[in-house]
Amino acid sequence: MPEHEKLKEAKIDALFDQLIANNIIISMSLVGSGYEHLTCATGVHRTPVGKHLCIDLPQGFRAAVANKTHFTLRFNFNGPDKLEYLFNTIGGQINGRDLLVPFPDYVERIQRRRNFRMPPPLDTNLLIKMGKVHAIISLINISLGGAFGVLTKHNVKDLQDSLLRVNQSLPHVGIIVPACEDWSEQVIIIQRAQVRRIEHDRENKRYRYAFEFMEIVPDELKKLTRCIYNFQRQFLKRR
Structure with a gap:
């Protein structure tokens, strides 16, 4: 099976029908800008000039395109088969x-499984303890395979550089999801995580870190899966 496959015509129709019926969450980004938002498809609009996919209008989109006469949108999502799908539209x-976005000429299906990232609730933190060093990472997004966040607190005096290094292994990392009206506080233990990427925000003098979850026991994986499902459900309730 090829790693990439292009779906066209009737296969796109069937895929988009599933997208709508299952309320699958889509990541939509405005190419050439920093705008990216989660949304979902609500239907198909047919006109004499072609078919359009109806997207739930994401927050801030009007302002993002206010001064643009032409723009390209990029969409990606995990389908019912848990594979990643990508497509672009113009205008x-x-x-x-x-x-309303025009149907693409094709949708690219990537024949590898990918963990879809979700933004967690505010104040969801990843806790690190390395000997006497303690640190708190405020999470920006999380998936079954890893997390991304910004270092907000630590106990190292006069730290001038990154607290962590790429490929550093971190044992027994904790994730704290705060309680809300839909669930109680959740504590998830990752047996071992690894630092995969470091970003230095020089303007705000902060470091952002991408982590891959290398080892997690089945019970903790179930808790993480349930949390991400709850994040998705909460997102759909708010739209």
């Missing part, structure tokens, strides 16, 4: 609470 039309 779009705002119609009430929907964004």
